Amino acid sequence: MERSIYEFPAIFRRVHKERPGEIEAEAWFLKKVWRRHLDRPVSRVLDIACGNSPHGQIFARDGIEVAGIDRSATMIAAGRRESRGLGRIRFYRRPIEKFALPERRFDAAIFMSETFPVMTRNADILSHFKSVGRLLRRGAPYCIDVDRQDGPRVARSRQMWRRRTLAVGDAIVEVRAFSRPTPWDSGVHSIFELECNIRFPDRAVVTRDLIPIRYTLPCTLEMAAKASGMFELVAAYADLSFFTPIGECDRRWLGVLRRV
Numbered sequence: 268m269e270r271s272i273y274e275f276p277a278i279f280r281r282v283h284k285e286r287p288g289e290i291e292a293e294a295w296f297l298k299k300v301w302r303r304h305l306d307r308p309v310s311r312v313l314d315i316a317c318g319n320s321p322h323g324q325i326f327a328r329d330g331i332e333v334a335g336i337d338r339s340a341t342m343i344a345a346g347r348r349e350s351r352g353l354g355r356i357r358f359y360r361r362p363i364e365k366f367a368l369p370e371r372r373f374d375a376a377i378f379m380s381e382t383f384p385v386m387t388r389n390a391d392i393l394s395h396f397k398s399v400g401r402l403l404r405r406g407a408p409y410c411i412d413v414d415r416q417d418g419p420r421v422a423r424s425r426q427m428w429r430r431r432t433l434a435v436g437d438a439i440v441e442v443r444a445f446s447r448p449t450p451w452d453s454g455v456h457s458i459f460e461l462e463c464n465i466r467f468p469d470r471a472v473v474t475r476d477l478i479p480i481r482y483t484l485p486c487t488l489e490m491a492a493k494a495s496g497m498f499e500l501v502a503a504y505a506d507l508s509f510f511t512p513i514g515e516c517d518r519r520w521l522g523v524l525r526r527v
């Protein structure tokens with residue numbers, strides 16, 4: 268049976284082309300954003316689609332309490348293992364589209380690693396904002412990390428987009444990415460099919476993930492936040508900088524919403 272790359276946390280990071288030190292740089296920038304947009308300290312953070320919560324683990328080491336939600340039992344298990352002894356992170360298995368938690372309100376929320384655009388339906392985006400909004404204090408910042416998207420990637424049939432081979436520990440990973448056709452009227456920027464052939468020394472595993480990506484820009488995020496009645500967009504920062512104009516964004520941008 269084909270599996271998901273999210274069952275292999277160490278490999279997924281390399282497949283997603285995470286650069287060394289990237290998570291630390293993001294955590295540092297998030298703290299700067301909180302200082303800029305909030306006039307009180309952040310002591311409780313909600314991490315959405317947290318995976319093993321690498322950002323949350325950094326914050327927990329700094330004394331911040333973190334609760335993360337994710338649907339992947341494997342990613343959550345990795346997070347619990349890695350944060351054993353830290354004591355300040357709790358993981359919940361929840362869908363991002365609609366959820367509730369037995370928690371007091373948080374001072375800030377984060378949604379990192381360019382995953383927000385996997386919510387492609389208006390109803391899911393609105394119920395997501397309502398779920399997050401109910402868990403945040405008034406004025407709390409909600410930071411959402413999104414890839415720069417250069418216009419919809421139109422594919423009329425399934426097409427090979429790129430391929431590469433990686434060595435991760437003692438595994439060899441052949442990565443093949445395909446573009447899939449998208450319905451023209453869906454608001455979907457692209458459908459990304461990620462196939463990984465992982466050869467461990469003693470076994471081989473094939474993973475396949477279908478990742479629909481909604482066209483997400485600062486202006487569409489602003490509209491969706493407003494429509495939810497829970498948030499307003501207060502800033503969009505390019506490439507972890509307060510100074511790079513958004514029009515010159517090279518890789519990704521961070522939308523900062525405020526709980527109204």
Ligand SMILES: C[S@@+](CC[C@H](N)C(=O)[O-])C[C@H]1O[C@@H](n2cnc3c(N)ncnc32)[C@H](O)[C@@H]1O
Nearest residue numbers: 316317318337338339342361362363379380382
């Ligand atoms: C690219 S990983 C990012 C993990 C983490 N935030 C980080 O920065 O390393 C995306 C995560 O989103 C989770 N995810 C994707 N769709 C989801 C959904 N509909 N509900 C809950 N979690 C979801 C996956 O399980 C995965 O752990």
